[in-house]
Amino acid sequence: MSSFAGRMREYPTVSLDRFDRENLHAQAYFLSHCHKDHMKGLKGPLLKRKLQFSRTVRLYCSFVTKELLLNNPKYAFWEEYIVPLELESPTQISLVDEASGEKEEIVVTLLPAGHCPGSVIIYLDSTFYDPRFYQIPSREVCLKGISELIGNWISQSSYHVVWLNCKAAYGYEYLFTNLGDEFGTQIHVNSPAMFKKMPEILSYVTTDRRTQIHACRHPKDEEFFQGNRLPCGCTAPDGTPLRIISIKPSTMWFGERTKKTNVIIKTGTSSYRACFSFHSSYSEIKDFLSYLQPVNIFPSVVPIGRTLTEVTQISAFVFLDLEAAVERTAPPVAMSLPLLVSDTTSATQNYFDCTESNGEDDDEEEEEEGKGDQRKAEGGKDAPKWEDFFTAEQLSDSQNSQSHSCCSAAATSPSRGTGSQTPDLFSDEDRTPENLETFSLTLSTSLSNHSSQNLDDTLILHPQTPNTKTDAVQSEPEDLPMSQASSDFDIPSTPESKAPRPDDLRALYMKLASGEELVIRGGSGIRNEDD
DNA sequence: GCGATCAGGT
DNA sequence: CACACCTGATCGC
Secondary structure, eight states: OTTOOSEETTEEEEEESBOSGGGGGOSEEEOOOOOGGGOBTTTOHHHHHHHHHOSSOOEEEEHHHHHHHHHSGGGGGGGGGEEEEOBTOOEEEEEEOTTTOOEEEEEEOBEEOSSSTTOEESSOOOTTOSGGGOBOOOHHHHHHHHHHHHHHHHTSOTTEEEEEOOOSSTTOHHHHHHHHHHHTOOEEOSOGGGGTTOHHHHTTEESOOOSSEEOOOOTTHHHHHHTTOOTTOOOOTTOOOOEEEEEEEEEEEBOTTSOOOOSEEEOSSSEEEEEOOSSOOHHHHHHHHHHHOOSOOOOSSOOTTOOHHHHHHHHHHTOOOHHHHHHHOSSOOOOOOOOSOOOOOOOOSSOEEEOSSOOOOOSSOOOTTOSTTOOOOOOOSSOOOTHHHHOOTTOOSOOOOOOSSOOOOOOBOSOOTTSOOSOOEEOTTOOOOSOGGGSOSEEOSTTOSSTTSOTTOOEEOOTTOTTOTGGGBSSOOTTOOOTTSGGGGOOOOOTTOOOOOHHHHHHHHHHHHTTOOEEEOTTSOEEETTO
16 A cells, blocks of 8 residues: 555556655646545645645645645645545546646546545555455444444443544544434544534534543553553543443454354453444455446555566556457456466455454454354444535535445546556556557456455456446355445436446446547536547 | 654554 | 554654
8 A cells, every 4th residue: 555656557647645756746636535644745845845836736635635634734735726526526637737838638536435534536445355355244234233332331330431442533433423323422532623624523522521432542542441541531520430341443354155243342351343444345346346347457556575566567467458358259258367366365264353443463362253143234224424424514415325435436538548547556667568458358356455365366357248247256156245235336426417337337448448539528427529 | 853764553 | 464543763954
């Protein structure tokens, strides 16, 4: 992740989520969301200086991201250079070479990612693009488990309190709002100010420590907790010792052939882990790709044991030439190209769990299968309020109901005859050779940043069967649990735009791949000249 | 004093 | 294992 250099092959003058080094020369900037590791260089003096001398360079992001960014005074100088974009509304952006005056137009469509407030897709998050991470329980299910645990605890007495061991970052808001509603309480946090531009969340957090649900932090909070203290130091007014449990949001995942198990794991006498994920599961990413049917996919991360140059070379070989596939093969052929990976480890555990927040490899004894089946995974009727994630004052209510972060992103550019239109990693050191069409048909799982466990899982994109999602993937069992699949792709549209259908997208990609010029009509869609 | 970078931690 | 931080030491300006 940190290996992402900030640019995409197709748009070498655009930088996203990295703002240092070569990115200082960009003609336009994008920020996908407000997490610090995606903001490297964003407050740098060099960039600040560049802005002062530039007439055209801007930072594009969602309205929410803009607000969150400007919340921090260190980024205040960006104010006049940020252009917030509406979600799901194709928007034309000019890329200007200020030295020569040359101008190029691109079209960008922000789609909500569900990762944290304001987050949008522009490249695909491949964190869990590995079949071991086949499924992650839905947020509804996770929330239900957490609610139940908290309810059982804090109902015992007013001295029973809960510490949510969350990172000081955006992305936990739906926990706060839903728990706040359920238990009629506010959540104690260190900095409610970070939500001051999100009034619908602000009302759920407080600096008042007299609450039974805390998500506060202290540099030594783990130590505090071991000594039965909350990070904020709060005690009961009458001196009665508090009864504290900690709940650490962590990602739990389940392999393809494993049964789901608890979303709550007890890890110590007063410690729990609760399933929680910022990221899409393997099956969700897979479905996303099947839906989009991109012509090319390139990794944006360097797997362990590979160099950036190697990966970029490998990227050339995973090039998928749909047109070539149509012409050269009668039935779809699955050709596996064993590229990034060398050994395959099968996932036999019932679950894996990783600490989304803190990576400490468990200080306490894991009680693997949890304690019985008290957590039932039914679809909760109180779904997370996703609109809380995606609205700022300025926004309409056109965004809602993302459960996991699988939506399409179609950023297109006219011309550029590279034959490659799906954004990919770009870096100066290693330009890819132009003869990409040499290889065909198969897209290996080279997206993965988990280095060496997915050789046997090859994604094949069939050019001629746009609607047979599951056909596109090898070796799926009959009883494939598609729990989070289809609904994730019901992207609500703005009144002016309609969601593209897979076959529309495929046709578009084919044209893009062949270098055809595309024209934009009325800002509400992308069409080909001869449509 | 500021920043960038790294090591180390949760 | 990877995410999203934080702190502290060191170095260069």
